[in-house]
Amino acid sequence: MTNPAATPRRAGRREWTAFTVLLLPLLLVSMDVSVLYFAIPAITEQLEPSATQQLWIFDSYAFALSGLLITMGSLGDRIGRRKLLLIGAAAFGLASVGAAYATSAEMLIAARVLLGIGGATLMPSTLALVRNLFHDPGQRSRAIAIWSGAMTGGIALGSVLSGVMLNHFSWGSVFLVNVPAMLLLLVLVPVLVPEFKDPAPGRFDLLGVPLSMAAVLPVVYGLKEIAADGFEPLYLGCLAVGLAFGYVFVRRLRTRDDAMVSRTLFRGRGFGAGIGLNTIAAFAMMGSAYFTTQYLQSVLGMRPLEAALWSLAPSLVIGAAAPVGAALAQKVDRAYVIAGGFALAAAGFALVGLVGTDSLWLLLTGAAVLASGIVTVMALVSDMALASAPAEKAGSAASLLETGQEFGGALGMALLGSLSTAVYRGDLADSEPAVRETLGGAVATAHRIGGAAGEEVLALAREAFVHGMQYAAWGGTALLLGAAVLAAALMRGIEAPAPAAADPAGASGARVQEATYN
Secondary structure, eight states: OOOGGGSOOOOOHHHHHHHHHHHHHHHHHHHTTTTTTTTHHHHHHHHOOOHHHHHHHHHHHHHHHHHHHHHHHHHHHHHOHHHHHHHHHHHHHHHHHHHHTOOSHHHHHHHHHHHHHHHHHHHHHHHHHHHHHOOSHHHHHHHHHHHHHHHHHHHHHHHHHHHHHHTTSOTTHHHHTHHHHHHHHHHHHHHHOOOOOOSSOOSOOTTHHHHHHHHHHHHHHHHHHHHHHOSOHHHHHHHHHHHHHHHHHHHHHHHOTTOSSOGGGGGSHHHHHHHHHHHHHHHHHHHHHHHHHHIIIIISOOOHHHHHHHHTTTHHHHHHHHHHHHHHHTTSOHHHHHHHHHHHHHHHHHHHTTOOTTOHHHHHHHHHHHHHHHHHHHHHHHHHHHHHSOGGGHHHHHHHHHHHHHHHHHHHHHHHHHHHHHHHHHHTTTSOHHHHHOHHHHHHHHHHHOHHHHHHHHHHHHHHHHHHHHHHHHHHHHHHHHHHHHHHHHHTTOOOOOOOTTSTTSHHHHHHHHHHHO
């Protein structure tokens, strides 16, 4: 006879409805990454920020988000993931109102910081709740695949939504759109989503909060600035400082039982490997996005909204990739599916490496193939990492996955961007400094010169940019092929574990779930 306790409980209509509600904050947080792309000219005209303030209007959100992910994941495990989600939704909604009605650059920057803090509570909470809602491995894989696709789609949708809203309303509307969604979340989540938390969390690691931020923020800042300005001593120093604090943080994790990140997370063979492979996937995703938007606008000469609409085209394919990969992983060893996802992404990068100065459809095809492979990888490795972690530590597990994504994305833009820039500047070594510095500077110079001479400058700059993009794409291809081999070696034979006693379907978690539903 089959032991009923050994059979994971399958999710029903209530769990899937709750999951649909949880996709709402995920979409909004991912959209806020790109929602300012079109709004910044109107913001600049009204608030008159300095160049430094304009950069902080963009970056303060990402810095607050990445710096607090680990803290919020651990906090959610202690106070309850649903409770943290509701707190974050309220904060995100209020900060959105503050950003929409900001009367100065300083006020908008402060509101963006609060949005980042709210986002840091929402991201790990939603993923951890997905882990707790779905105990059947097949259903959980399918849910996480949809979650991964929604996150990727939200980033692309943010810029388009921004452009559409600004055609009819003021720049504050790109923030106000968050408010009704968060109000809906505050109403529906208490009704549909059960509470989950660690029944024995232990003491909260207060010292771990500044340590984790000191480890994450300097590295993310250094990588972002390297992508923009190259390997300057200040930025390399930021990397060194962040890595030093990271060493202290990991050392504390390994020697203390009450550290913010529990050592039990790494006992599962799939957890550490999953985080590493997820970081590589984010490297490729953000590294490729760095070129796509510039190519559409500065090489093909598209207006921002037109470029954003074209960038949505690959999403039609991406939406189906992760669920198909999840279904395939139920039939064959997921290590080979993950390796296949990396190989597919490498093929996409190789197509980008063949792009010329007038290759819209080749670029979109390459971007679609690359993103399909990457989203497949992200969904499967996220599922494996979360399944390998104890259910009561799902918030911390989710936060580490997402912090790895932040690192990978920043590193991808820094390294691939630096490689492309080096080739670009080498090709234009004899040009004037403004042309040689960036493609944007070359476009501005060409417009200033005008006539045939301006067209010649623009043509040379576009060819140099595409040449640099080709080098970066082939570098990305090599990296992803190596990742495919690594995935096949590291993940082979790892199966999603059955729910343990600490799972909400099991002994200790059942008490939490029963109390919530009753």
